[in-house]
Amino acid sequence: MSLRGMGADLRCRCIETESRRIGKLIKKVEMFPPSSHCRDTEIIAVKEICLDVRAPWVKKVIEKMLANNK
């Protein structure tokens, strides 16, 4: 279910798709009709997930995001 960068890529947004259920809490669904640079209808779900502040991997993700701006 990976996604290309959302820049001015003239290709499909989705590299692969997810057919298994992704649970509830879908915040919104974006639908992109076929176009000149992508012959597929693409459906992208946006989910919000509350993260456990104490989980080590969460701290790493945030530290990494902060480090990217140095």
Add this chain to the structure above:
Amino acid sequence: MSLRGMGADLRCRCIETESRRIGKLIKKVEMFPPSSHCRDTEIIAVKEICLDVRAPWVKKVIEKMLANNK
């Protein structure tokens, strides 16, 4: 990892949190510091997931969303 409605709820946004890894493709991370109505720091990850247009459950989700507006 469920989330309350995002209205003018004067409570914490997160009912429960996820401590397991949620995979890559985190589009953004929202951080909410402790406040008068929620003593926790809340961290909410926003993920985008490409869905398989042919999967029956995806069609149901979309039909349900359309039906809600009738």
